[in-house]
Amino acid sequence: MMRTLTQPLIILWTALRRIFASPLAGLLNILVIGIALSLPAGMYVLLQNAQGLVAQLSGPQQISLFLALDASQEDIAQLRTQLSRHPAIASVKFVSRNDALEELKQSSGLDDVIAGLESNPLPDAFVIVPKPGSAKSLDELRTALQNMPKVEQAQHDSAWAYKLDALLSFARVAVFILSGLLSLALIAITFNTIRLQILTQRDEIQVAKLIGASNGFIRRPFLFFGALQGLLGGITALLIISTSLLLLQPPLATLSRLYASNFSLQPLSLGDVLSLLLFSVYLGLLGAWLSVSRHLSHVESH
């Protein structure tokens, strides 16, 4: 019992002793890993926020269909049946010109101005919620609606949101590529650190082998070291991101006040934090494992 309990402590102790054997180098390594991780993770946070902003500002997708002023009740009834049968349309809502004027009165506070109008300048309108689809299919639908009889104008209310969304998907792929490259860099850093360690610990490894150390006994501290370095790097990345978000918050609040919006930056979620830490531990472990497999046999055979 006691045997199995003390073994992990010895491994922990060996790994920590190796970190503190060269504290500055260890610290710099952790910092490099932290920065490498914080770049894609930070961009991911900004993307998530931008996406939230888009969703908040655009609301549900809809197309407003303004009818010609001379459209009769029959025209309207005919259009309504046509629209409700259209396969790409989820729902249709009719807003009569009178309703529209009422709504305008209430929301704008321009009662006096509106009361002074000779006639209602607003057209009848349909508000159409399309079935979810690509930006292209939405655009095709809008063109089709535009060409219907008695339709003055078909207006896609949140076309810009679609454009922004496309831009965001582009950015997402960029972040993905960046993450991949920096992950490789992280593995390379750990690989090299462990290689140097194995070279410095050469004597210890050889002696330990000669007096009966199993491969596991020799490998485990290095693997643990890799994982620990990854974990500390991940924590550093989280600190960098949180600090950056804190620094960005006040200017963003000013900006958002100027736009009369209550937008604020959302920090990483608990799930994201855990994924980031797990990922960095995994990368550290992988780098260490590759390095140990590659270099330990060289040391052992001499």
Place this chain on the structure above:
Amino acid sequence: MISFQQVCKRYPGGYEALKSISFNLKKGEMAFLTGHSGAGKSTLLKLIAAIERPTSGIVLVNNQNVGVLKSAAIPYLRRHLGIIFQDHKLLFDRTVFDNVLLPLQICGFDSRESGKRVRAALDKVGLLKQEKINPIALSGGEQQRLCIARAIVNRPSILLADEPTGNLDAEYAQEIMKIFDSFHQVGVTLLISTHDTSVLHDPKIRVIALKHGEIQPPQYDLPPASSGQA
């Protein structure tokens, strides 16, 4: 305990270090392995600890064929051996105490039990007072004794020593031989290689003499025959 059956060891490049070696070492027996440097003493000891593998023949340790042992099983073989290296192989990044502790850590002893064992081993070789210092500050003889302490801390049933008195003056060498004798008394199997024939005064102790990789007939058994031939 240790048995060689027609063991040959040829190193890459063709050098034949051992040629058809056969001998038996019984449990609790103590033997000296003599011969000039290059006679194959170190190679023979390395074959027992599976540091080298025989080219042909069988090396048995505790009835285990060491020559064909899987590499994963080698650590467990070595834990039953105490090896005293010619070049000590001490670690200078830790104290005397921690050097002796290493074999126990490898076997996974709990720390209280190990502490007791380490101190007992250091006491045995007379280094208990130096337990906290770095071995680099020890004299050659003390380093050799530290190496012995590390080899015995695990209470091995077999002790292998490669030139343990190699660079020591006679007084230190005598001291170390006394330590080995005390292990012999408690039933440890010992195989000690040496080129220093001055330690071979005791006729009761067996001598395995190597010359150019072959075992020489025991000389002290032959005086009448050899004088007749001469």
